[in-house]
Amino acid sequence: MQIPFTVAPRPDTGVNNAKIGVWLFLASEVMLFGGLFSAYIFLRIGAPEWPGEIGGHMYERASDILNVPLATLNTIILIGSSVTMVMSWASLAMKRFDRYRLYMGATIALGFAFLIVKAFEYGEKFSHGYLPAENNFLAIYFVLTGLHGLHVIGGIIVNMYFMWPGARMWKTDPKRFTNRIEIAGLYWHFVDLVWIFLFPTIYLL
Amino acid sequence: MSEHSVEEIKKHVRVYMLVFGSLAVLTAVTVVVGYLELPFVPALIVALLIATVKAGLVAAYFMHLVSEEQVIRSLVWLSLGLLLVMFLLFSVYYVDQIGLMIFGF
Numbered sequence: 229m230q231i232p233f234t235v236a237p238r239p240d241t242g243v244n245n246a247k248i249g250v251w252l253f254l255a256s257e258v259m260l261f262g263g264l265f266s267a268y269i270f271l272r273i274g275a276p277e278w279p280g281e282i283g284g285h286m287y288e289r290a291s292d293i294l295n296v297p298l299a300t301l302n303t304i305i306l307i308g309s310s311v312t313m314v315m316s317w318a319s320l321a322m323k324r325f326d327r328y329r330l331y332m333g334a335t336i337a338l339g340f341a342f343l344i345v346k347a348f349e350y351g352e353k354f355s356h357g358y359l360p361a362e363n364n365f366l367a368i369y370f371v372l373t374g375l376h377g378l379h380v381i382g383g384i385i386v387n388m389y390f391m392w393p394g395a396r397m398w399k400t401d402p403k404r405f406t407n408r409i410e411i412a413g414l415y416w417h418f419v420d421l422v423w424i425f426l427f428p429t430i431y432l433l
Numbered sequence: 434m435s436e437h438s439v440e441e442i443k444k445h446v447r448v449y450m451l452v453f454g455s456l457a458v459l460t461a462v463t464v465v466v467g468y469l470e471l472p473f474v475p476a477l478i479v480a481l482l483i484a485t486v487k488a489g490l491v492a493a494y495f496m497h498l499v500s501e502e503q504v505i506r507s508l509v510w511l512s513l514g515l516l517l518v519m520f521l522l523f524s525v526y527y528v529d530q531i532g533l534m535i536f537g538f
Contacts, residue, residue: 237502241502241504242502242503242504243501243502243504243505247505248504248505248508251505251508251509252508254512255508255509255511255512255515258512258513258515258516259512259515259516259519262516262519262520263519266519266520266523269520269523270523270527273527289470291467291468296464296467300460300464303460304457304460307453307456307457307460308453310491310495311449311450311452311453311495313495314449314494314495315446315449318442318445318446318449321437321439321442322439322442322443323439410497413495413496414496417491417492417495417496418496420491420495421488421491421492424484424487424488424491425484425488427460427463427484428463428467428480428481428483428484429480429481429484431467432463432464432466432467432476432480433467433473433476433477433480
């Protein structure tokens with residue numbers, strides 16, 4: 229049996245099923261991250277000092293303990309990867325598979341670059357003994373950025389599938405493959421969106 | 434997003450580059466404002482305002498919401514509405530607890 233409406237839009241919704249499925253998933257992700265953002269807000273409201281005492285030192289601003297230049301670099305990396313992702317879809321829409329490979333490769337590389345920078349950041353914290361159990365600020369910092377990092381890893385896995393084994397579909401069903409890249413892109417852009425809010429709220433305020 | 438001609442896609446690509454430029458500039462503005470060490474409330478307003486504009490640009494252009502079908506846009510508004518309800522419920526609970534602590538009822 230063939231899965232219906234993978235390419236053609238469903239008459240009642242006007243979009244194909246894969247796209248509405250991914251948007252429903254993203255709606256659930258909004259609640260997941262929204263719940264954790266709420267946790268952040270209420271931990272912060274309830275705290276007499278923020279970030280507060282860590283390792284015997286009193287910190288008054290998050291930027292005193294977190295590495296803002298590295299996080300800024302990661303913001304640029306992630307925004308850049310969103311552009312290369314959307315360009316990989318645009319390349320397929322223009323029937324340029326060679327360019328698709330180039331842009332998808334760049335998206336994957338930028339995803340890894342983000343994780344490497346994040347690993348440096350985490351390593352710096354761990355080397356000072358700044359672990360989630362140390363205080364509420366570090367706990368919510370590691371939970372939010374850690375969950376976001378897991379999403380980046382998930383996105384890289386999906387993108388790598390479409391870069392190599394999944395790309396075979398381009399020869400058999402190019403329209404469906406183009407749709408797949410568009411909806412994989414929706415997820416990737418959502419991960420970028422979450423970071424756009426994480427960066428100022430956690431690092432700068 | 435439905436099918437487009439090569440010419441249309443080329444127009445989109447120009448828009449993507451403009452959006453990329455705007456996002457980079459807004460990121461720089463966010464960081465500069467962060468280093469100004471403004472009082473908390475103005476800093477919060479500026480940071481959230483810039484983040485919302487950036488998120489709006491990503492959602493509208495990279496996620497194609499600007500030209501997407503109504504059903505998808507409704508879904509996005511619904512999820513944002515539910516997010517607001519969740520924030521409000523937590524806030525009501527928090528205020529209730531503070532009331533308990535301050536007034537004892």
